Amino acid sequence: MSEKIGRTEYTNPGDLELFRKAEKENLQLGVDRLKKMMPQCGFGELGTCCVICYMGPCRIDPFDNGPKLGVCGANADVIVARNFLRAATGGASSHAGHARELALLLLEVAEGKAPGYQVRDEAKLLFVAGSLGVATDGRTANAIAGDVARKAIEDFGRQDGKPMNWIRARTSKREYDKWEKLGLIVSNPHNEIETAMHRTSMGNDSDPLNLWLATLRMGIVDNFAGLMLATDLSDILFGTPSPKVISANYAVIKDASVNVACHGHNPIMASKLVEWADKLEGEAKAAGADGINVVGVCCIGNELATRFGVPYAGHEAQAELFLATGAIDAMVVDLQCIWPSLATIAKCYKTRFITTVPFVKNPEAIHVEFHPDKADEKAKEILHHAIAGFRERKAGAVPTHIPRVSSKMLTGISVEALVSVLSAANPSDPLAPVVSAVASGDILGAVGVVGCPNPKLRYSSMTEKMAAELLRNNVLIVTTGCVNHILAQAGFLTSEATEKYAGEKLKNVLTALGKAAGLGAPLPPVLHMGSCVDNSRIYDLLAALAGKIGIEISQLPVAGSAPEFITEKAISIGSFFLAVGILVHVAPPPRVFGSPFAVGLLTETLPGVNGGKVLVETDPEKAAAGIIAHIRAKRQALGLAQA
Numbered sequence: 001m002s003e004k005i006g007r008t009e010y011t012n013p014g015d016l017e018l019f020r021k022a023e024k025e026n027l028q029l030g031v032d033r034l035k036k037m038m039p040q041c042g043f044g045e046l047g048t049c050c051v052i053c054y055m056g057p058c059r060i061d062p063f064d065n066g067p068k069l070g071v072c073g074a075n076a077d078v079i080v081a082r083n084f085l086r087a088a089t090g091g092a093s094s095h096a097g098h099a100r101e102l103a104l105l106l107l108e109v110a111e112g113k114a115p116g117y118q119v120r121d122e123a124k125l126l127f128v129a130g131s132l133g134v135a136t137d138g139r140t141a142n143a144i145a146g147d148v149a150r151k152a153i154e155d156f157g158r159q160d161g162k163p164m165n166w167i168r169a170r171t172s173k174r175e176y177d178k179w180e181k182l183g184l185i186v187s188n189p190h191n192e193i194e195t196a197m198h199r200t201s202m203g204n205d206s207d208p209l210n211l212w213l214a215t216l217r218m219g220i221v222d223n224f225a226g227l228m229l230a231t232d233l234s235d236i237l238f239g240t241p242s243p244k245v246i247s248a249n250y251a252v253i254k255d256a257s258v259n260v261a262c263h264g265h266n267p268i269m270a271s272k273l274v275e276w277a278d279k280l281e282g283e284a285k286a287a288g289a290d291g292i293n294v295v296g297v298c299c300i301g302n303e304l305a306t307r308f309g310v311p312y313a314g315h316e317a318q319a320e321l322f323l324a325t326g327a328i329d330a331m332v333v334d335l336q337c338i339w340p341s342l343a344t345i346a347k348c349y350k351t352r353f354i355t356t357v358p359f360v361k362n363p364e365a366i367h368v369e370f371h372p373d374k375a376d377e378k379a380k381e382i383l384h385h386a387i388a389g390f391r392e393r394k395a396g397a398v399p400t401h402i403p404r405v406s407s408k409m410l411t412g413i414s415v416e417a418l419v420s421v422l423s424a425a426n427p428s429d430p431l432a433p434v435v436s437a438v439a440s441g442d443i444l445g446a447v448g449v450v451g452c453p454n455p456k457l458r459y460s461s462m463t464e465k466m467a468a469e470l471l472r473n474n475v476l477i478v479t480t481g482c483v484n485h486i487l488a489q490a491g492f493l494t495s496e497a498t499e500k501y502a503g504e505k506l507k508n509v510l511t512a513l514g515k516a517a518g519l520g521a522p523l524p525p526v527l528h529m530g531s532c533v534d535n536s537r538i539y540d541l542l543a544a545l546a547g548k549i550g551i552e553i554s555q556l557p558v559a560g561s562a563p564e565f566i567t568e569k570a571i572s573i574g575s576f577f578l579a580v581g582i583l584v585h586v587a588p589p590p591r592v593f594g595s596p597f598a599v600g601l602l603t604e605t606l607p608g609v610n611g612g613k614v615l616v617e618t619d620p621e622k623a624a625a626g627i628i629a630h631i632r633a634k635r636q637a638l639g640l641a642q643a
């Protein structure tokens with residue numbers, strides 16, 4: 001099996017052990033299904049297959065004498081633009097749904113209808129309320145929270161065409177004006193999603209430029225109605241992340257514990273499981289366990305790690321392998337990135353696979369519908385299933401194997417936490433040391449390495465190799481999403497990684513900052529900012545840095561990279577950062593290459609309009625080189641040293 005998946009110096013030995021176990025047990029995994037799928041459809045890869053109406057499917061062949069127009073007359077540029085906008089819309093709808101659940105919960109908390117939850121971070125509440133113009137003086141936290149929630153909900157129902165509250169409140173005038181000129185300011189995310197589906201349905205928008213501008217608008221929807229709204233409200237309800245060192249990798253599963261793997265995205269349910277794991281310790285002990293061990297898979301792993309220090313299990317593409325250990329007693333999921341295969345694999349190992357959201361079900365799962373007003377009761381019900389699973393496992397129901405691979409990582413680097421760490425070096429102007437290190441070239445630039453673990457690229461260690469190359473060139477990395485699991489497992493989120501991977505100049509800066517912050521060791525060269533919705537924190541950080549210098553974000557020597565992206569959500573996030581005007585590197589290739597218009601727009605026209613640009617590269621060294629060349633060009637334009 002190790003040959004089948006390839007192997008590099010970064011390959012997780014735990015993955016190899018479990019691939020071998022799965023092979024012995026005749027278990028089919030994602031990598032096996034991917035292999036059977038090859039070669040994948042070339043029309044699909046180019047984006048030129050249209051299934052929007054039933055005169056099709058129509059396929060435009062860009063290479064030979066095949067059809068150049070669909071039955072309706074749509075050409076490749078129109079088909080690619082429509083397909084891409086629909087993908088961005090799928091992503092933005094996921095993030096907006098996530099955020100809206102939190103807005104409704106905050107309102108319930110404010111009105112006393114969700115007694116299991118509370119405002120945990122009053123400082124963040126006051127900051128958000130202040131940004132929105134909500135009165136705070138002499139008012140209770142719940143009264144303020146109610147108004148903040150109503151402002152959020154107002155955005156989802158607005159019909160007056162005015163800009164979203166969250167855009168007005170949480171962006172600088174410079175960025176706002178830039179988006180306004182391009183017609184990218186949005187009013188109501190639901191209306192935008194409706195219009196995007198409408199305009200891409202058969203017989204509507206056939207102007208590729210108009211469709212691509214709508215994709216950038218969808219990026220704005222994604223950030224302000226999804227990422228940022230979710231992050232702001234999660235911080236208010238569950239606390240703003242703060243730095244902590246935690247454990248990662250397969251060894252977070254404990255043979256003697258009731259192991260509960262949370263998988264999904266929204267902390268509403270998972271935070272309750274963390275709370276009740278402690279409260280039900282007695283019941284777990286009565287079943288012969290030493291306690292209940294909640295661990296986090298994929299983005300909920302990020303949410304729980306950054307806020308509560310919960311052990312950090314693995315990424316989306318490892319979820320099957322966690323089940324293959326045979327030692328997970330319950331896998332509890334909410335929404336997004338939940339592979340249908342998981343419920344089937346869970347059955348093989350007698351793992352309770354529990355769905356909790358009415359629109360995310362699986363015929364092979366146990367369904368426990370979770371509502372915040374009955375949160376405590378439902379959390380107990382779910383954990384009782386897990387305890388029953390533990391009893392069955394200990395009765396010898398299935399063979400178990402937990403790879404003994406473990407890593408440590410520093411997590412919890414919210415913007416607030418970073419400012420507080422940097423305050424130790426410069427209390428009156430915390431961002432000054434970073435700005436001067438960038439100006440001198442000691443930090444050449446920064447890259448947000450974000451997104452998913454794509455099995456098509458995973459076993460070439462695309463993410464790790466690209467990260468190592470960036471660091472060697474003194475480029476600082478911030479991460480969110482599943483790639484952070486990859487980098488944490490490979491040891492990139494430690495002080496030792498600074499010694500091992502950072503170029504001399506970056507190493508000196510991180511060592512000085514670590515010393516000033518009283519860590520007694522360098523800051524890690526890869527800073528973990530959270531889950532995919534926490535990409536809004538990266539935007540906030542960029543906005544703060546650009547604002548301090550007095551330039552546009554698009555002028556900063558920075559870039560974004562989703563080196564192994566999978567989901568529509570990655571497309572909507574990438575569309576936002578294109579709207580911001582920065583370079584977005586992606587791999588595997590996005591489905592745009594069938595459209596000469598799209599390729600020209602994303603690589604040549606857009607950079608001249610707002611700075612946004614797409615770089616497609618599947619080779620890690622070449623990807624890093626392309627990003628570094630872009631950073632150097634930005635430095636040159638600012639008149640900074642090339643270092």
Ligand code: BF8
Nearest residue numbers: 299337451452481482532
């Ligand atoms: O939202 S990184 S595989 S888990 S999509 Fe999914 Fe990608 Fe993981 Fe989180 Ni983000």
